[in-house]
Amino acid sequence: MQTSFPENKAGHEWWRSAVIYQIYPRSFADGNGDGIGDIPGITSRLDSLAELGIDAIWSSPLTKSPQKDAGYDVSDYRDIDPLFGTLEDFDDLVAKAAAKGIRIIMDLVPNHSSSMHPWFLEALASEPGSKERARYMFRDGKGENGEVPPNNWESVFGGAAWTRVTEPNGELGQWYLHIFDSSQPDFDWTNPEVRAEFESVLRFWLDRGVAGFRIDVAHGLIKADGLPDIDDNNSTMSGQPKDRAKPHPFWGLEGVHEINREWRKVLDEYQDRAMCAEAWVMPLSRMATWVRKDEYHQTFNFAYLETPWKKDSQFKVINESIKEFSAVGAPATWVLSNHDVIRHSTRLSYDKVPKQGDGIGPDYEQPNEELGLRRGRAASAFMLGLPGGAYIYQGEELGLPEHTTLDGKFREDPTYFRTNGERVGRDGCRVPIPWEANSPGYGFSTEGKSWLPQPENFKAYARDVQTDNPGTTLELYKSLLQIRKSHELGHGDLVWKNELIAETGLCYQNGDVMVVANFEGAGLEVPAGEILATTQVGLTEGDQLEADQVVWIKI
Numbered sequence: 127m128q129t130s131f132p133e134n135k136a137g138h139e140w141w142r143s144a145v146i147y148q149i150y151p152r153s154f155a156d157g158n159g160d161g162i163g164d165i166p167g168i169t170s171r172l173d174s175l176a177e178l179g180i181d182a183i184w185s186s187p188l189t190k191s192p193q194k195d196a197g198y199d200v201s202d203y204r205d206i207d208p209l210f211g212t213l214e215d216f217d218d219l220v221a222k223a224a225a226k227g228i229r230i231i232m233d234l235v236p237n238h239s240s241s242m243h244p245w246f247l248e249a250l251a252s253e254p255g256s257k258e259r260a261r262y263m264f265r266d267g268k269g270e271n272g273e274v275p276p277n278n279w280e281s282v283f284g285g286a287a288w289t290r291v292t293e294p295n296g297e298l299g300q301w302y303l304h305i306f307d308s309s310q311p312d313f314d315w316t317n318p319e320v321r322a323e324f325e326s327v328l329r330f331w332l333d334r335g336v337a338g339f340r341i342d343v344a345h346g347l348i349k350a351d352g353l354p355d356i357d358d359n360n361s362t363m364s365g366q367p368k369d370r371a372k373p374h375p376f377w378g379l380e381g382v383h384e385i386n387r388e389w390r391k392v393l394d395e396y397q398d399r400a401m402c403a404e405a406w407v408m409p410l411s412r413m414a415t416w417v418r419k420d421e422y423h424q425t426f427n428f429a430y431l432e433t434p435w436k437k438d439s440q441f442k443v444i445n446e447s448i449k450e451f452s453a454v455g456a457p458a459t460w461v462l463s464n465h466d467v468i469r470h471s472t473r474l475s476y477d478k479v480p481k482q483g484d485g486i487g488p489d490y491e492q493p494n495e496e497l498g499l500r501r502g503r504a505a506s507a508f509m510l511g512l513p514g515g516a517y518i519y520q521g522e523e524l525g526l527p528e529h530t531t532l533d534g535k536f537r538e539d540p541t542y543f544r545t546n547g548e549r550v551g552r553d554g555c556r557v558p559i560p561w562e563a564n565s566p567g568y569g570f571s572t573e574g575k576s577w578l579p580q581p582e583n584f585k586a587y588a589r590d591v592q593t594d595n596p597g598t599t600l601e602l603y604k605s606l607l608q609i610r611k612s613h614e615l616g617h618g619d620l621v622w623k624n625e626l627i628a629e630t631g632l633c634y635q636n637g638d639v640m641v642v643a644n645f646e647g648a649g650l651e652v653p654a655g656e657i658l659a660t661t662q663v664g665l666t667e668g669d670q671l672e673a674d675q676v677v678w679i680k681i
């Protein structure tokens with residue numbers, strides 16, 4: 127099935143400037159009342175997303191899965207999980223979204239499959255050295271009887287990255303690699319059969335009309351020859367070694383670029399398709415190698431996401447991003463939140479937060495909710511005026527904070543269980559979002575059910591109490607996205623104008639729009655011009671811009 131969108135001119139392709147809205151499907155909207163979001167739920171809320179002004183939806187995995195890691199453990203790459211609906215429901219979503227000018231981007235998980243994938247079940251039933259095992263990373267153990275894992279690698283979710291199997295003869299035998307949970311065995315991407323399979327999967331979804339893919343763990347597919355030990359295990363998605371001159375043995379190796387180019391050739395056979403890499407590689411000059419003209423179209427700018435709300439830090443990362451991505455002819459992308467990190471409206475209230483993937487629990491110092499919301503709104507407004515592509519995580523347009531007091535008995539993130547609760551994991555940013563303040567489950571589910579409990583403070587953030595309510599975060603986002611689109615800021619150029627304002631702020635011009643942010647201290651005198659949008663409620667020309675506030679001005 128093909129969808130039809132306006133043809134883009136070279137250099138003005140849709141993905142270069144798109145505002146892409148991430149949906150975490152089990153937490154967006156529940157259409158059948160079982161307490162878990164689904165595809166019909168997404169389809170039923172398309173009007174709200176069209177009103178917001180987005181260009182595309184990227185959905186976290188909808189494919190068939192035992193849901194050991196919320197769908198990132200795929201058992202069938204060519205089917206929709208019954209939890210979310212059917213292929214027919216998906217086709218309906220693609221068609222109805224297209225009618226509203228919204229593209230659908232799939233989440234593809236190529237680093238690993240589910241341990242319930244037919245290939246892995248075949249591998250377990252086969253002998254060491256078989257072609258079935260060659261699709262995955264099976265290795266003999268060390269020690270007198272193979273009782274020691276092949277190396278010292280640790281899982282991102284905690285614990286060893288190896289699990290030993292019982293062979294068909296009933297004896298303990300080989301080990302298999304899983305950079306994540308034991309239910310997520312890593313593929314061996316040196317195997318041509320694996321590569322051919324995923325090219326086929328890409329075509330399956332492209333033929334159904336998807337606009338492209340977000341590629342999960344795009345930087346982890348190739349492992350170093352010999353699988354050497356790691357000097358500095360840190361269980362993060364970047365795994366940045368202390369000695370950056372020494373490559374990490376499974377993050378961001380050069381061999382991945384060959385796979386990138388193979389996939390780009392597939393996408394180039396189709397019109398107006400794009401793929402975005404989840405590649406936690408630093409520095410930005412290295413990340414930019416992922417978006418050379420024959421590789422990915424975009425990659426998430428995690429350097430920007432992790433930058434604190436401080437003037438000098440923001441100035442540096444924005445300059446570096448635009449410089450490095452422009453050098454390879456790619457757009458910079460901007461992102462503040464997603465399903466793997468603490469929501470930025472909470473994160474920015476702290477001077478220091480737990481490392482990526484750990485989350486905040488009830489035993490951690492609790493956030494200043496008011497400060498977090500103010501800085502979160504300011505950071506969003508400062509970001510959305512920048513040239514390039516932008517990503518929004520569901521609920522951030524409501525100013526939604528992290529759920530930081532979630533009890534352990536409700537948690538589902540594998541990190542929580544693999545570390546015996548020492549690391550609470552990512553559930554806090556994945557709680558179902560509120561639609562209606564006075565409905566059961568805040569309107570998320572027709573029956574009021576919710577797979578993760580929603581905190582009471584979500585009521586104040588519900589979409590219905592913010593809609594058409596001047597000064598709310600939702601109306602701020604609507605205004606910013608409308609201005610961004612009508613002034614073509616995504617295709618614009620950034621020029622710093624810091625000389626026009628006090629030293630506590632930053633000021634940049636993009637086209638005929640000037641964006642001013644004040645980071646600290648007393649009020650900042652705003653340059654003259656028509657105020658288009660502002661995070662500071664009631665701000666008028668001639669007023670002072672307070673700390674942690676942003677204004678857009680037409681010049």
